[in-house]
Amino acid sequence: MQPHKRKRARLACQPCRERKRKCDGSDPCVTCSDWGYRCHYEVYPRKPRAAKPTSPATHVEPHSSPHDTSGPATGGSDHSGLVRRLEANSGAAFVRKLGLKIDPAKAPKLNLFGWNIGARQLSASLQPTPLRLTEITSLGHMKELAQAYFTKVDPCYGFIDRHEFFERLEARWQSHVSAAIFDSVLAGVAAIGCLFSQKNPTMTEIHLTQTAVCCLDTHRLSGPPNIDLLTGWVLRSIYLRMTDSPYATWIASSTTMHLLEASGLHPEPSPDSVLPHGAKCDPDIRRRLVGVAHHLNVWTSFDLGLSRVSFQRNDLPTPPAPKAGDYTGEVLGLLPMSVSLDPGKSKDETDLTSALCTLLDGSHTQPPSVLAQCNLVLCVLRRIHTQNLDISSPVAGRVLQLLSNGLACARRMALDYSPWHQVANVPFQIICVLLTMDTRPSLAMLPEAMQTLSLVASTYDTETMREAYSAAYLLVFLHQKRRKDDLAIFGAALNCQNEKQFESPPHLDPASEEYSWLGALVADMPGLQRIDLDQFLNSEMMDPSTLLNGTTLLNGFD
Template sequence: MEAQPQAPKRKRARLACKPCRERKRKCNGGDPCTTCTEWGYQCYYEARRRKSHNVHDLSPDPSASPPVHNPPGPIATEPDSSGLVRRLEANSGAAFVRKLGLKIDSAKAPKLNLFGWNIGSRQLSAQPLASSVFPIVEITSLDHIQALAQIYFQKIDPCYGFLHQKLFFDRLNQRWQSPLLPDIFDSVIAGVGALGCLFSQRNATITEVHLVRTARSTLDTHHLSGPPSIDLLNGWALRSIYLRMTDSPHSTWMASSTLMHLLEASGLHPESHSVLPPRVQIDPDLQRRLVGVAHHLNVWTSFDLGLSRVSFQKDDLPLPPSPKAGDYTAEVLGLLPVSLSLDPGRSKDETDLATTLGKLLDGTHTQPPSVMAQCNLVLCILRRIHTQNLDISPGLADRVLKLLKKGLGCAQSMVMDCTPWHQVANVPFHIICVLLVIDTRPSLSMLPEAMQTLGLVASTYDTETMREAYSAACLLVLLHQQPILGEALSTQQATQLEIFSQPTPSAEEFNWLGALVADLPGLQRVDLDQFLNADMIDVPPFMGESA
């Protein structure tokens, strides 16, 4: 019988990447390798391969990938592809949380989900019988709309101040004097009223639901026959703000992208080059504020989702708005240049991250929403630093923790004041994630306050979104502490072990998008203070801080 030819033996990679070595998985030696690509790991090697000076000492490996010769000059885009992915993942809170879970326990890591992106959708205890859209003058009285508008200009306008207050109230009175003449300005009235409801009522009302429907219907059915009017732009801006605080990321991204395209079509931005002459007449300072707020919303929603942001032909920002008494819009929009510099597509020198971080910490932010915007940007830079395996000085790390602690206090005050900006949920959740990554005694000592803050938001705004975020945060903390607890508790009394002696759940039981919500009462019963304040074993510091 003729002998069968033997199958060629599989060539093993000469150097496996660090994630594959730790998990004892097969590695093909690529950059990134196939296993890391399929499982979503961050592929990296402890040491770079050295090229031999004697080419005759190297035998060809037919199974290995051919060497990639990079063309000279700035057109070589391949070497930066992994850097682009890292920057994209660092900007996206969802990707960062997943990678954090993979590092702790790959079998129980969360799927991509923007936990705590906002407080969640506003639901009525009893839905209206019909989904009809009513004219703005039939939803509620003029006095009620005026009261809601006063709340808007008291709580929201100081941070996103792009409306002219006196002009708004004058036109509001005129609208009620002509109830049979609907106009695109109705979207502005409805948007202001809906945000006034959001910032005055912890639970949704029928009035708020109808205002949201009217604003959406007015904007969606408006026929655009030329450059958009300022009322249309303001209406879309108000809708984007409301969605950012209550709706899904993709809905917000679509609305903010639409707003950016309308701004370009209007010719308001100095660098827009429309063939149609602009017909919008607006105060230059309000113009800069509107363009800045639109950029702010679109940039950060795009970062969170890992999607493209809308940019103009020349992506220059307008001049900063003029400061006003009692107004901190300039503080918030002053962060926009740094935000744009973090765009994943830009080849920013990553060694400048520590310098940028220091400048951000030096910034003056006077009010809680502005402080939370500062915290959000600092958290993004910290994620960048972590993905690049960089260090910061102990002094800078102390300043970071001080700001994050200040942010937790701002979140608590915002909840008590019924000002549910999106950061009130987003920032505390990601503070918890970053504290786990820093992994030092000072950072871990802040975890109880961070968890209590997130729990306060979840109990105040009892939505599925907040329950899910709190459950995910609890489990991340528990998974992070399991190795330390196992060693520390091995010397404790047997009765103390009973708390942690439950069987390890299966992978199905760690469904981060569903089952954890039902498991929230069980997680709440865990006494976090009992082990979060305990003396931790020595761990390698991440940010140059001595343990």
């Protein structure tokens, strides 16, 4: 009986045709599924003929791609690829999968460890009622808190006119009449000023946050949102991102984005349009306000694996004008690259490698901006790992250099009592990526990363930080334990007492004909091309005691 011949696919998908790979003709094909390509077929139109009308029940949808916005977000041929990209963008899913790979029985639960420093709560569980702004504190104290905000936060998130703010603050205390929605701006700035000037929360900070929330939630819209309402919501999103849960932040940031669209600030309407025009404000302030709101919504959505709010026209806001002492443009300059990592958009090896190199070439000067750059690089690295791709040694070296710089910036911010959300999030994610890279240089950075996370946890002694440090410690411990188990197996194989003890093999010449297979092995496995075969085949390298001496490298976390 003759064996069945392999059936050839009648039609190969376009990625397989371009890369000259075997295609099984399915949708998606096995090759595209394994490599993360966007599988699609070029369908050439046939000669039209009269077709019978079809009922809705028998209608067949054409092939769709993940870039199509008309179909369901979770359907189509790229469903598995979409799920992988969602998991890669989400730090929580990536950590969970890393733990399952190391030790499924003891892996950390699904959680966004170190997403921020944690909630700021008083020792006594009090529920203060909202007060009038002038009843919370004095004008002098409000100025001090505002000064802390404009010194530490405004250079990175510069969307408030400082001169106008202090003028309206003075007027608010002189009139003693509620300024309605602008009170949410005053209270929001002062609450964030408390956060960045006082290590421990105070009753003043709690009252300020309650007053800001009350102003925003009770405001009744009778038309398009004005600039004060939008500014108040952006401030609320910033405060929640640094102190509250991911879901509360996502809801607030999504609400802010919808209000921005309703206001007409973005996208800009056509001059001859009859639709409402945007609220009146300085064009540069408008770009900064929209940019910061967009930045917060994109990354909160990525972390949770939820949908981000996008406008009907997905054009990004124009970069803000540069100002002395202001680096908002550095942070918002990362927004186009961030949006390009949307899970609905598939990226191949060339796209991801190019994005990584572009990010590494970026110039970021201040700690919050550097950590924003690190956060984006970590996301690209997670995407590269999820697609089983490799990066070259020079690029890996540049990545480790940037991550080391990020750890130094996180320590600076912790010592300066600047609780940006990245001060906890980035060091924790760096530890996970270093374990995933699993190279000698990356593992050598683990002590520095653990010390940085420990410093942040001791500076902000919250349940959130204690949990983050415990999870990181567990991941490193499980990785160490697995290495020790592997070394024990190698030791048992090399020191088998029941086998005849062979003498050490003589020095091998890889250039000889006998070992020509080594050349073929190196050619087939590009990862071996950096290995010095002469050194590898040296008889001294075959000493079991030398091989097992690597256990001393792993004892740092016992």
